[in-house]
Amino acid sequence: MKYYNDEAIQSVYQMPDAIEDIRAVLEDVRSQHIIMKERTVIEVLGTENTMLYMPCINTRSMYSIMKTISIFPENNAQPVSQGVTLLSELTHGAHVATLESSYLTRLRTGAMSAVATDHLAASDAQVLGVIGTGGMAFEQVLGVTAVRDIQTIKLYNRTTDKAHAFKTRLQAVTTADIVVCQTAEEAVTGADIINCATRSEEKVFSHDHLKRPVHINGVGSYLPSMREIDTETITQADCIVLDDIEGARHEAGEFIQAEQDGSFSFSEAVPLAAISTLPQQPLEITIFKSVGAAYYDLAVTVGAYQRLK
Known part of the structure; x- marks a missing residue:
């Protein structure tokens, strides 16, 4: 072997x-x-x-x-x-x-986000906001830049030094302008696409700071106690795609909480396997959530x- x-x-x-x-x-x-x-x-x-x-x-x-x-x-x-x-x-x-x-x-998660982003994000999307620059974040950026012509990448991490180190790493693989932000609000303001890759147990951005249209990839939370995307954004989303519906029912914390609050139902979500059946039309807010599946x-x-x- x-x-x-x-x-x-x-x-x-x-x-x-x-x-x-x-x-x-x-x-x-x-x-x-x-x-x-x-x-x-x-x-x-x-x-x-x-x-x-x-x-x-x-x-x-x-x-x-x-x-x-x-x-x-x-x-x-x-x-x-x-x-x-x-x-x-x-x-x-x-x-x-x-x-x-x-x-x-890391690669397959980035590739999954790439497939979702390719179908859901605006075709002329150029600004990527990144919240969390830990282990999963690099391939998430690679996935997005593989399917969209990203010109600006805005980074936010609670530890600023890690965001700067991440910027240096990205500069080896992209010609996009890379900005290290001091707040999550700054990172998402004006972003056409937002990548979230954190272990947060509370929302990492506010719905009020989102532009329209916007596509959000959430890959960090994988336990019921975790959440990255705020409930209002989930409620207002025009389309929510989950990598695996059954897995998300048990592990996608922000969506579990939203369902318990009566703000969301998993029956409303579209599995990634069915994304090709969705019409490619402009939508205001779209979300892809990944918890992983074998x-x-x-x-x-x-x-x-x-x-x-």
């Missing part, structure tokens, strides 16, 4: 590859080739640390994965998010490879493996 680390994967598998594979797996979902069990989330008692276990099989590609990922937000010497995925083929049941999955997790991990794991083997 082969083992591939993040460095090896990154050398052959990039955002355009992931976007293509995410689009393909959405077709597999629509064609009912995906069999997945809900992921198991175990919180480490007495800490903010979380372990996640995610199984899935694809009867078209004939591959199966079991992904294990840890999220340890206080890590300094080690990455906040670390993952490994066991890949098996479904002809003989052989375990063919183990792939380090920290990079692939078939997205399967897509990029198989895609990377095919290029590595």
